Amino acid sequence: MRNGYDKLLNDLSLDDYFNDFYSLIARDGGHFILDGDRSLHFKFLTELQKYDFDPPIQIKNLDEDLRIIAKNGILSKSSIFYFTKIISYFLYLKNIKFEGIVDEWLQNIEIPEQIKTVSKIFDKNGEFLLEFDESLANISHQLVSTKKEITRELTKAQYTEKLQPYLVDKQLHLVNDEETLLVRSGFSIVIKAKIVSRSANGFFYIVPNSITNLRARYEDLVVAKYEAEYQLCKKISAELSKHLLFCKFINTAFDRFDKYQARIFFAKKNDYIFIEPRQSSKIVLKEFLHPAIKNQNPKPFSIDFSKKTLLITGVNAGGKTMLLKSILSAAFLAKYLMPMRINEQSHIGSFSKFKAIIDDPQSVKNDISTFAGRIREFSQILRSEPTLAGIDEIELGTDSDEASALFKSVLERLQEQNHKVVVTTHHKKLAILMSANEQVELAAAIYDEKIEKPTFEFLHGMIGKSYAFETALKYGIPKNIIDNAKQNYGEDKQKISDIVERSSFLQSELKLKIDDLTVQAQKLKFARHLAEIAKENAQKEYEKAKLMMELEYKKAIDMAKNAAKTKDQKEIHRALNETHKIVKYIQANKIKQTEHENISVGDTVKYGQSTCAVLEISKSKVSLDADGKRFFVENKLFFERAKKIHSSHSKKEDKGIKISVERPNTAYIKLDLHGLRVEEALEITDKFISDSILAGLHEVYIYHGIGSGRLAGAVKEFLKTHSAVEKFTDAAPNEGGYGATIVYL
Incomplete structure (x- = not known):
């Protein structure tokens, strides 16, 4: 690793992430830190990722070579070659039709003509061109x-x-x-x-x-x-010396763009996005997946850490440590605009310092115990500026009762100094002591007792149970030993533990019910939305027909006036007959409109022997649902025979519109967006989802391809905001992989 973050990145399990990133850095010995205005860098990355371009070749560090030409020294052929490669790469970039901030930055880089000439004297292998x-x-x-x-x-x-x-x-x-x-x-x-x-x-x-x-x-x-x-190198070095300031500038500009391009290609490779940190200390993660999690069906973390302290309790191997690492990792990656897998609606504050106390500091060589090592690291935080710190197993290495009292005081002092701290612990006492603190957020790891496994999910505002007895029994400790241990543990403590366990269970059950009600409410809201659209369309059709009738009526009046002016009796009678026909047609249709204009989408009507729900009214036909079966009736025939029973607008029916549809035999429908523009694709996607809902489908496939990622990104952004979409995910490799998205309705 580079830039002095070796230990932190190792503690947060980010080593492989950064090794993978550095493989895309073109500059030998380059690092990931972008100096300067972070907001400007974020805008640049956001714009740059819209375009396709080639990465640069490997370039050695040229700092020493700049010092040589500053003293009018002579560069080696290889050093000159690397300078020309940088110049050639910027000439290539300037020919790409970038827009916005990227184009503005590149156009401000003016390359002297003499330097352009120098860039053309090498072949691709770094040998001088003989001409x-x-x-x-x-x-x-x-x-x-x-x-x-x-x-x-x-x-x-x-x-x-x-x-x-x-x-x-x-x-x-x-x-x-x-x-x-x-x-x-x-x-x-x-x-x-x-x-x-x-x-x-x-x-x-x-x-x-x-x-x-x-x-x-x-x-x-x-x-x-x-x-x-040598003479040629001497001549070129002299030319570069004349343009020393430009050489320094273009070398620095290359470093900057190198960090941009590495981030862009890294994000595309892993389907990551960029998050700009906010000017706050709040952290709200939504669907963050730590880069170290490589299992087949990974579970992303979502957590609201708006307070100063987050105290995580619960079962062993329940994801407490990984949640701690995820919070610190997300904040660290956001600080340096490193891409990650996360929902873009996440909120990540800005932090100047990070501290992870995760490993066991015990060392025989250094003559230090586990507890003493932990205390030394705490004292360093207390003496430093505000820090985002993560402490795993805070009471490790000493008596839990004494540690609870000690660390309660330490955490309170850290809050006073505006440190933000994530803590994990197996012991409930510290959590109970801190639970009354307004700046403490509690989270409990959930354990599924039916399958005897942690779920890697967390409940807010709860103190988790450690499940030590259950875990010991699962891994072979005899039941009589467990029973004896429970007696030693004490009846009062066991009752407290049972209360904690029961409250966690009730909270979990409540969460499931709330989630279910939320889904039902969203579906009902969408059904009402569809009904309102259908009603609006019907009203437009009515207004259009009304306008046509008014025009016909005016035409009839004009014909009558013209007939009155003529002296030919036969022409008068013919014109008046035509006028009467038009008026008769208008009156007939006006009467029908008056009789039936009160029937609208969502109403319940009696049609023949069936009770039906009105799904849609168009100019030529009406769509009805009878006991889950959908059918169509000619508009004229429907209004002649239909009789309204219940209105969708009456107070009685205000609970919602019930729409039953026949589910098709196929389990899913596919939509192919290849070759379409973003605006066109989103419009088609919107209609496709509406049609799928009306057809009773719960799972559909959208094929958008990978390409530059612009279309795929736009589709996913649209799906995030669509009220009918419950969730969506990338398709399996054999079904399209990153080029396809499965949408659950």
Whole structure:
């Protein structure tokens, strides 16, 4: 890890998270901290994640190289190459059609023309392009030519008849950057050569004297090439020295963008989002999933930690420690704008310091006990500025009764100093002592006694039971020992424990009932919403028909007036007959409208022998529900035969509209949004959900793809605010994975 957070990140189980993140950082030795205005960084990240772009290549740290050119020194070819890669990357970014704050930032980076020229002198492997230096080009061509000549001479010697008995093979061997022949001892009888090396089997790698001059010429050319490259590096370094301030600026700008791009690609890779911390000390987590939780069906945490102290009690292995780690991790990640899996409606305050007291500080080497180590860490917090601290098993290492009294006083002092503290404990006494404190929030881990397992869920305002006896029995301690332990524990303490357990059970039961009523209320609210929409549509149809009738009526009047002006008696009679027909039609429809305009969506009517609910009224037909079966009737026929029984607007029926629909045979319906614009997709999604509700569906699939993540993000944002959506989740890998969302209605 980097930036001095090694221990904290290890204590919070964030090591793997940051190792994964650092694999996306392009700068060698780069870190995750973004200096400067956090709000500005958040806006930049929010805008940048809308676009597709390529990540930069790995770039070494150039701080030392900047110091060299500041003293008019000469940079190595590799250092210059990295500078040109930074310049080339920014030129690439400036050609992308960004908008908003990203575009504004990039357009303010003005790259001098001389620096643009420097950025074009390398190939992708970091070698100088020969067209930029004639001398270097000539030397390189001579090197190639001499190399070929050496190879030809070696091949010629290789096939000399006298040398054949001494050759080990017919290959050329590269040894110490020289092409050689592999021969047996005695070769000097037939060929004069220089021995370069010996093989493991005792053979000799040789270079014939006939190519010694060629080899010398080749080595001279290599030296000449180094000299030419040195002169070119000297020339480029001088140019970079002239633009030293720009080089420093672009190096810093690259570091900044490197941290942005790593966050963006990390978020896309893991389906994370960014949360901007607020200017408060409140923490309200909604569906936060700690990065270390990798099991198949992970349970995210939701917790309201608005007070100064959160005291978590309850069963072993019930998630107390992970909840503590989750609270501190979410706050830490938000502080540095690191992406996470969380509901964007979460509220995370701003904290300058973090402290996690989780491991056992006992050390023989340091001659310190568990309790003494804990006390030393508490004293450090008491002497520091306001801190977000997490203390796991606060009473560890000493007598619980004494510890409860001591830590009650310590926690109260921490509250006075505006520290915010998360505490876990197995012991109820500290929780009971702190329960009357207005700045203490209690949370109890829930244990399912039926399956004898923790649920990893928490009840607010409760003190949890440790379930020590139940756990011991489950893992093989004989029942008679457990019974004896309960007697030793004491009848009064057991009664207190039973009361705590009973209150937790009742609270849990109440929570389930409230959740069920909330779901029913949402469904009822949505049904009423649909009925209001249908009624509004029917009213619009009525107003439209009324307008048409008024126009027809005016037409009839005009025809009558025109007929009165003509002198032709036949034309007068014909016009008056047409007028009478129009008036008769208008009166007939007006009477029907008057008779039936009181029937609206949601009313109960008698139609034939059936009692039906009116689901929808359109221009041509009416949708009815009779005992859960939906059918359609022609508009004219319905209003002739239907008789209203109950109105949806009467006080008697004000409890709600009951709509029964026939459930289709299929268990789900799929909606494919591929290729659609966001606005178009959301409109179709809204109608799709409404249709699914009317069809009685409880589970549907929406396929939006992955792509840039913009469409998927917009769909999920829409689903979060839709009153008919109970919850939604990503589909299984074989059903579309992150490219599909399952919606529960």
